[in-house]
Amino acid sequence: MSGVREIRVRLDLEGEVHDVGLLALIEGRVYFEYATEFLQTGLQLSPFRLPLKDGAVFNADGMFEGLFGLFNDSLPDGWGRLLVDRHLRKNGVTPERITPLDRLSYTGLDGMGALDYIPDLSSSMYAAYDDVIDLDRLDDDMRKVLEGSSEDVLKGLIALNGSSAGARPKALLQVSSDKKSLRYGEEGLLTGFEHWLLKFANSGDSRYGGNIEYAYSLMAKEAGLVVEKTHLFEGRSGKSYFGTRRFDREGDDRLHVHTLCGLVHSDFRIPSLDYDDLLSVTGALTKDVNEVEKAFRLACFNVLSHNRDDHEKNVSFTMDRTGIWKMTPAYDLTFSSGPNGWQSLTVMGEGVSPGIKELVRLAKSHDVKEYKDIIDEVTAAVSIWSQFADQARVPQKEASLIEKVLTKR
Numbered sequence: 001m002s003g004v005r006e007i008r009v010r011l012d013l014e015g016e017v018h019d020v021g022l023l024a025l026i027e028g029r030v031y032f033e034y035a036t037e038f039l040q041t042g043l044q045l046s047p048f049r050l051p052l053k054d055g056a057v058f059n060a061d062g063m064f065e066g067l068f069g070l071f072n073d074s075l076p077d078g079w080g081r082l083l084v085d086r087h088l089r090k091n092g093v094t095p096e097r098i099t100p101l102d103r104l105s106y107t108g109l110d111g112m113g114a115l116d117y118i119p120d121l122s123s124s125m126y127a128a129y130d131d132v133i134d135l136d137r138l139d140d141d142m143r144k145v146l147e148g149s150s151e152d153v154l155k156g157l158i159a160l161n162g163s164s165a166g167a168r169p170k171a172l173l174q175v176s177s178d179k180k181s182l183r184y185g186e187e188g189l190l191t192g193f194e195h196w197l198l199k200f201a202n203s204g205d206s207r208y209g210g211n212i213e214y215a216y217s218l219m220a221k222e223a224g225l226v227v228e229k230t231h232l233f234e235g236r237s238g239k240s241y242f243g244t245r246r247f248d249r250e251g252d253d254r255l256h257v258h259t260l261c262g263l264v265h266s267d268f269r270i271p272s273l274d275y276d277d278l279l280s281v282t283g284a285l286t287k288d289v290n291e292v293e294k295a296f297r298l299a300c301f302n303v304l305s306h307n308r309d310d311h312e313k314n315v316s317f318t319m320d321r322t323g324i325w326k327m328t329p330a331y332d333l334t335f336s337s338g339p340n341g342w343q344s345l346t347v348m349g350e351g352v353s354p355g356i357k358e359l360v361r362l363a364k365s366h367d368v369k370e371y372k373d374i375i376d377e378v379t380a381a382v383s384i385w386s387q388f389a390d391q392a393r394v395p396q397k398e399a400s401l402i403e404k405v406l407t408k409r
Helices: 079-090 100-107 135-146 151-161 209-222 260-264 275-286 289-304 356-365 371-383 385-391 396-408
Strands: 006-013 016-026 029-034 115-118 170-176 182-184 193-199 230-234 240-245 256-259 316-319 325-327
Touching: 006 100, 016 100, 079 135, 079 151, 100 115, 135 151, 151 170, 170 240, 182 193, 193 209, 209 230, 209 240, 209 371, 209 385, 256 260, 260 275, 260 316, 275 289, 275 316, 275 325, 275 356, 289 325, 289 356, 289 371, 356 371, 385 396
Parallel strands: none
Antiparallel strands: 006 016, 006 115, 016 029, 170 182, 170 193, 193 240, 230 240, 256 316, 316 325
């Protein structure tokens, strides 16, 4: 289950397929070289850390097990890595023996975003889950794995998770337009269906985590953020599950997605970036003042809604086939605490208790013209949290606890 020394990287972007280049493991170091044909496209997949350049290069900063952030973004972490490592051990392979190229080959053609990795060994990790999805059964299977049992469902859960990131269990599903039918299957979109991502509870999560995240998605839309379609799905047991349409898919076409973490090579587990950095990166990458404004609005929402798990993997950008970059819709928006209670992305250096004062400084430093209106719009949305909590059926006790914190904000 290991031993991959070379990987061909391919880009399947909005129906156009390009040979990107070659990854090679040589004497313990991962090298990458762009294909000559791809250099001629002018498409900058990772302009800051892996710009178009002739010749073989390696990641000199040593992050991401030697991979460039562009490729590390394709790998699952948290829940997805747990599943893969559990499966490896079940088959007598210690995860420590697996190289980053092995892990990319397990991602193969099933990654998030638009990058493919050949050889594709994903089939060795996957097994088909039931075609028609029962959310309560799926939730139960995930809970058993978290508790260390139910090894027989590992391959099915790996297939459902794909390469999605994050600590919480997830499933990549096809969802019908009326939200009543959920199907397994990454490719070959059924008529009347869309690609969605559904979240499930981790062992330490509130039973109503899905309800709260759905309420936050409604509040974010009211605050003027660009947010994908969201829905609160119900299991037969009455338990709720949060779902969102995938922003890396348009029909069956794929979009290139790059996290802030991967773009600038920052370790999201050791928060070191500021919203000042995010706005600077957004301006340099997109060259669009409207995108910088979107980044500022996101900062306002996360600070004022007490979403402190706003680390650099929870912000991403997408590139189309013409090379135009934009921020993705906002995601992973919920009531949360960051490391030691701090805001993961500080605001003009303030992480303990950032507020309006720091947000105004942030806006002025990046010449955000409409900052007063943006702050007012976000504040107004957060002030009616209880309305969104009611819509999402958040129990009164939990809604009130959150409201007390938001009122202080």
